Amino acid sequence: MKVAVMVTCINDSMFPDTGKSVFRLLRRLGVDADFPEAQTCCAQPMVNTGYLDEAVPVVRTFVDAFAGYDAIVTPSGSCAGSARHQHAIVARRAGDERLAEAGPRVYELSEFLVDVLGVSDVGAYFPHRVTYHPTCHSLRMLRVGEKPLRLLRAVRGLDLIELPAAEECCGFGGTFAVKNAETSTAIGADKARHVRATGAEVLVAGDNSCLLHIGGMLSRERTGVRVMHLADVLASTEEDA
Amino acid sequence: MSATFVGMPAFPVAAREALADSQLRRNLEHATHTIRAKRAAVVGEVDEWEELRLAGAAIKDNTLLHLDEYLLQLEESLQARGVTVHWARDAREACDVVARIAQTHGVDEIVKVKSMVTQEIGLNEALAAQGIVAWETDLAELIVQLGDDLPSHILVPAIHRNRAEIREIFRRRMAAAGRPAPENLSDEPAELAAAARLHLREKFLRAKMAVSGANFAVAESGTLVVVESEGNGRMCLTLPEVLVSVVGIEKVVPTFADLDVFLQLLPRSSTGERMNPYTSTWTGIAPGDGPQEMHVVLLDNGRTRALADDVGRQALRCIRCSACLNVCPVYERTGGHAYGSVYPGPIGAILNPLLKGVGVDEQTDSLPYASSLCGACFDACPVRIDIPEVLVHLRTKVVDAHREGPPKAEAVAMKSASWVLSDARRLGFAERGLGVASKVLDRVGRRVLPGGRRALGRLPWPGSLWTNARDVPAPPAESFRAWWRKGGRP
Amino acid sequence: MSARDEILSAVRVALRDADRSELDVPRDYRSAHASGDIVALFEERVVDYRASFARCTPDDLVSTIRAALGSASKILVPQGFPVELDGVPDADDLDSYDAVVTTAALGIATTGTIVLDHGPGQGRRALSLVPDVHVCVLWENQIVGGVAQAVARLDPARPQTWISGPSATSDIELNRVEGVHGPRKLHVIVVNEG
Numbered sequence: 001m002k003v004a005v006m007v008t009c010i011n012d013s014m015f016p017d018t019g020k021s022v023f024r025l026l027r028r029l030g031v032d033a034d035f036p037e038a039q040t041c042c043a044q045p046m047v048n049t050g051y052l053d054e055a056v057p058v059v060r061t062f063v064d065a066f067a068g069y070d071a072i073v074t075p076s077g078s079c080a081g082s083a084r085h086q087h088a089i090v091a092r093r094a095g096d097e098r099l100a101e102a103g104p105r106v107y108e109l110s111e112f113l114v115d116v117l118g119v120s121d122v123g124a125y126f127p128h129r130v131t132y133h134p135t136c137h138s139l140r141m142l143r144v145g146e147k148p149l150r151l152l153r154a155v156r157g158l159d160l161i162e163l164p165a166a167e168e169c170c171g172f173g174g175t176f177a178v179k180n181a182e183t184s185t186a187i188g189a190d191k192a193r194h195v196r197a198t199g200a201e202v203l204v205a206g207d208n209s210c211l212l213h214i215g216g217m218l219s220r221e222r223t224g225v226r227v228m229h230l231a232d233v234l235a236s237t238e239e240d241a
Numbered sequence: 242m243s244a245t246f247v248g249m250p251a252f253p254v255a256a257r258e259a260l261a262d263s264q265l266r267r268n269l270e271h272a273t274h275t276i277r278a279k280r281a282a283v284v285g286e287v288d289e290w291e292e293l294r295l296a297g298a299a300i301k302d303n304t305l306l307h308l309d310e311y312l313l314q315l316e317e318s319l320q321a322r323g324v325t326v327h328w329a330r331d332a333r334e335a336c337d338v339v340a341r342i343a344q345t346h347g348v349d350e351i352v353k354v355k356s357m358v359t360q361e362i363g364l365n366e367a368l369a370a371q372g373i374v375a376w377e378t379d380l381a382e383l384i385v386q387l388g389d390d391l392p393s394h395i396l397v398p399a400i401h402r403n404r405a406e407i408r409e410i411f412r413r414r415m416a417a418a419g420r421p422a423p424e425n426l427s428d429e430p431a432e433l434a435a436a437a438r439l440h441l442r443e444k445f446l447r448a449k450m451a452v453s454g455a456n457f458a459v460a461e462s463g464t465l466v467v468v469e470s471e472g473n474g475r476m477c478l479t480l481p482e483v484l485v486s487v488v489g490i491e492k493v494v495p496t497f498a499d500l501d502v503f504l505q506l507l508p509r510s511s512t513g514e515r516m517n518p519y520t521s522t523w524t525g526i527a528p529g530d531g532p533q534e535m536h537v538v539l540l541d542n543g544r545t546r547a548l549a550d551d552v553g554r555q556a557l558r559c560i561r562c563s564a565c566l567n568v569c570p571v572y573e574r575t576g577g578h579a580y581g582s583v584y585p586g587p588i589g590a591i592l593n594p595l596l597k598g599v600g601v602d603e604q605t606d607s608l609p610y611a612s613s614l615c616g617a618c619f620d621a622c623p624v625r626i627d628i629p630e631v632l633v634h635l636r637t638k639v640v641d642a643h644r645e646g647p648p649k650a651e652a653v654a655m656k657s658a659s660w661v662l663s664d665a666r667r668l669g670f671a672e673r674g675l676g677v678a679s680k681v682l683d684r685v686g687r688r689v690l691p692g693g694r695r696a697l698g699r700l701p702w703p704g705s706l707w708t709n710a711r712d713v714p715a716p717p718a719e720s721f722r723a724w725w726r727k728g729g730r731p
Numbered sequence: 732m733s734a735r736d737e738i739l740s741a742v743r744v745a746l747r748d749a750d751r752s753e754l755d756v757p758r759d760y761r762s763a764h765a766s767g768d769i770v771a772l773f774e775e776r777v778v779d780y781r782a783s784f785a786r787c788t789p790d791d792l793v794s795t796i797r798a799a800l801g802s803a804s805k806i807l808v809p810q811g812f813p814v815e816l817d818g819v820p821d822a823d824d825l826d827s828y829d830a831v832v833t834t835a836a837l838g839i840a841t842t843g844t845i846v847l848d849h850g851p852g853q854g855r856r857a858l859s860l861v862p863d864v865h866v867c868v869l870w871e872n873q874i875v876g877g878v879a880q881a882v883a884r885l886d887p888a889r890p891q892t893w894i895s896g897p898s899a900t901s902d903i904e905l906n907r908v909e910g911v912h913g914p915r916k917l918h919v920i921v922v923n924e925g
Contacts, residue, residue, distance in 0.1 A: 007722075012722050013668075013716065015717075016717050016720055017717075019721035020721070020724070020729070035721075035725050040668045045658065046658065048633055049655060050609075050635075050636030050637045051637075051655040051656075054658070058659055058662045060663070061664065086633070136616055136617075137616070140616035140619070141616060168570060168615075169615035169617065171570060171613055172613065174613075174614070175610075176612065176613045176614070177706075178706040178707060180256065180611060181709065182256060182257050183574055185709075186260050186574040187573075187574055188711070189710075213711060215714075216707070216710075216712045217710065219688065219690050219696055219711075220711055220712050225691060226691035268904070271904060275906065289760040292759045296760060299757065303753055303754050306750075306751045306754075307751065308746070312739065312742070327734075328734040328735040328738055329734055330734045330737055330738060378912075380911060396901075397905060399902060403904060404904060407903060430903040430904070431909070434910055434911050437911060438910070438911055445912070446826060462888065470899050471900045471911035471912050471913070472860060472911055472912035472914075473912045475860045475892065476860065476912050479855075479857045479860060497885075497887035498883065501878055501881075501883070505877075505878045512901050514895070515776060515842040515843065515895070516839075516844045516878075517895065518896055518897070518898055518899045519893065519913060520892070520893035521856075521890075521891070521892055521893075523890045523891075524887055524888050524889070524890070527889075529855060530849060530855035530857075530890060545738065545741035545745050549745035554749075
């Protein structure tokens with residue numbers, strides 16, 4: 001199986017360590033994944049803001065970059081959801097069915113680990129009190145369900161604390177976060193309050209975009225809670241401790 | 242009710258006011274969390290819930306796809322049972338029909354069953370202009386009417402009011418509208434409800450004409466259905482001599498047997514009960530029982546416009562349960578008034594633009610963006626309206642409607658982003674710029690995030706849109722791409 | 732063009748390009764049945780609405796109704812009610828009556844609902860609405876499992892009133908409060924098969 005990693009534009013430019021974690025983790029599990037350098041973005045920011053014409057060339061780049069790979073793994077529920085559910089809309093707009101080709105081969109990281117590789121213990125070690133926020137697109141668009149939690153429960157040393165009202169949105173919502181900034185942060189404030197109530201040191205999620213928002217609020221409130229991507233936790237081993 | 246939604250500002254501006262009202266925020270949080278828990282409990286009892294949702298969606302879709310045929314069948318069935326059928330293209334035509342019927346009978350007051358569609362068409366205001374008083378008889382509608390307020394929820398229009406506020410409205414305003422509130426009225430919900438009972442009873446007993454909507458209109462039999470709780474609907478539907486029902490054309494269902502789906506879906510989704518206290522069905526005039534003159538006004542008012550939208554069409558399945566409002570993170574914080582319409586919340590964010598069309602006014606165009614696309618509304622919807630899908634679709638229509646003319650800053654930004662993101666080399670170049678900025682910002686950023694990364698505080702506009710309430714990590718010195726190209730391997 | 736013709740034509744134009752083939756409506760939900768003792772389930776669900784509930788034999792019916800009526804003195808008993816009671820069949824001043832006693836078309840166990848179709852023993856619709864107390868008598872064999880079974884048995888041509896507990900509202904902070912415009916007391920009596 002030829003496996004590519006879609007690092008995502010936000011991880012590429014803002015959270016490169018998460019991209020590195022995905023490769024470390026996959027290598028440890030015996031998967032020799034590739035980073036097709038022609039990749040850029042899934043076009044979700046354009047599609048979700050209503051700019052379909054602008055999304056067309058971005059999706060074309062996506063499809064070209066990942067042509068020939070059997071599985072495209074991404075550390076983002078949101079970008080996986082975008083590729084799987086929205087590229088078809090862009091394809092219709094462009095009148096080019098080929099643009100919908102890559103979507104069905106995209107897996108969110110926890111799906112790939114649990115469903116494709118069939119593992120739930122990835123051999124990680126992370127001796128911290130952790131709480132987990134299931135991001136909306138992982139939860140309701142991809143329906144990843146318990147998979148991320150199964151992976152976290154198998155991490156040695158990790159103390160998993162349940163997040164109250166976990167399934168409620170954090171208020172990020174892509175361009176919603178700036179177009180309706182006050183509403184976005186009002187929602188985020190409640191998420192941050194629930195995170196604080198757990199007493200966890202680290203908030204983990206499968207999307208750095210949501211974590212950028214929640215983490216930004218936790219930092220502004222000087223809570224001392226760190227945010228980390230699921231991939232960064234799963235990549236950690238005794239050597240890192 | 243003299244208050245009006247006309248001239249409301251766009252959602253982000255209207256929301257700001259609601260967000261600053263801490264009493265409103267508490268009222269909404271309490272109410273939405275109460276109803277969420279109740280709904281979850283009674284939906285959880287029904288093993289075949291998903292089958293019911295699928296059936297409900299399919300019945301509605303089949304009806305919508307043959308709406309012309311079902312409307313003609315409904316008309317025929319109603320007429321066969323002695324009902325006069327009127328058709329109204331828009332709000333004004335519908336209001337005129339109702340006013341004319343009242344005038345024919347020399348009636349200067351009517352009683353009303355709570356109905357979304359008569360709110361939508363502004364019936365009370367239109368009747369008032371003709372010297373006819375319309376009394377709202379649903380408790381929440383009464384609270385809104387007496388308080389000269391606007392509805393903020395589909396099911397519970399006064400959801401933004403708590404018991405203490407309601408007591409004040411009753412004490413101050415009931416006397417001018419009829420029987421005054423009792424002395425020493427407390428804020429106990431049971432006492433408040435009893436005060437409404439006494440206040441409205443004299444109106445029910447003397448009313449000659451009532452106006453209702455309908456939750457469902459059965460094409461095959463001509464049966465209309467009103468689902469309610471308090472009994473005010475039963476009063477209006479049985480005591481007056483003349484009954485006028487204003488029915489949106491999307492309310493039609495093919496057969497009486499199809500009600501076995503909706504009478505399960507609606508109450509559990511709506512009030513979170515196994516069944517609402519009262520449901521009335523009537524099939525034209527019943528000799529010796531209830532109104533002996535009946536009219537039905539079939540209303541378009543934008544519904545055929547919505548029907549023409551092949552993605553948006555599904556919004557016409559809506560049975561007005563308001564489950565989507567109750568689970569929506571945006572509605573929970575802003576309440577209903579920010580949506581500037583009698584249809585607030587996620588369904589309002591799609592229904593208003595579908596009924597009115599986009600590209601006409603800024604307020605309507607702002608509604609599809611009033612969502613984080615979290616998807617909780619779809620999961621709660623009893624007829625499986627994919628609200629996030631329709632929201633994204635309508636955003637595209639809003640953008641397309643503005644493609645002619647001078648581009649907004651957002652359009653310029655999106656075009657630039659599209660250009661950068663269409664080519665990995667361009668993206669790499671932009672990231673190198675970020676890396677340079679990072680070195681500068683590293684000296685400016687005074688805050689350190691837990692974990693050791695440097696953060697930026699408040700930035701000038703447009704960065705301020707993010708940083709007014711949120712820190713942001715400083716960009717990394719090196720992108721993933723740059724690291725990979727250097728031969729970086731884990 | 733008339734409003735009627737214009738709306739119908741707008742509908743046809745709107746659906747011009749739509750695939751209008753009939754979708755299958757899955758009806759699997761109709762095979763779901765309440766299992767076990769449906770009369771007991773009916774009782775549990777009726778009581779859940781804070782309605783009162785009693786069971787009796789045909790012989791005890793009159794005394795059970797009297798007990799439910801309590802101190803009510805002006806009573807409506809519609810034409811066709813199967814046992815002899817001290818009341819009038821109808822009146823103009825319904826608001827001056829204390830209570831009404833009716834039969835019903837059927838009862839629904841899973842939702843604790845009684846359905847009146849205003850046939851003999853049930854009276855016109857206003858009768859069971861205006862008085863503050865409603866005593867409703869059903870026979871065991873009138874109780875069906877769920878909503879689907881109820882709809883299948885009912886005649887759409889007749890006016891119907893579905894009643895689930897006493898009049899109530901959730902309009903104040905979304906908490907259910909009994910007692911607005913309909914009867915504030917609902918007594919349901921189920922008669923065992925003799």
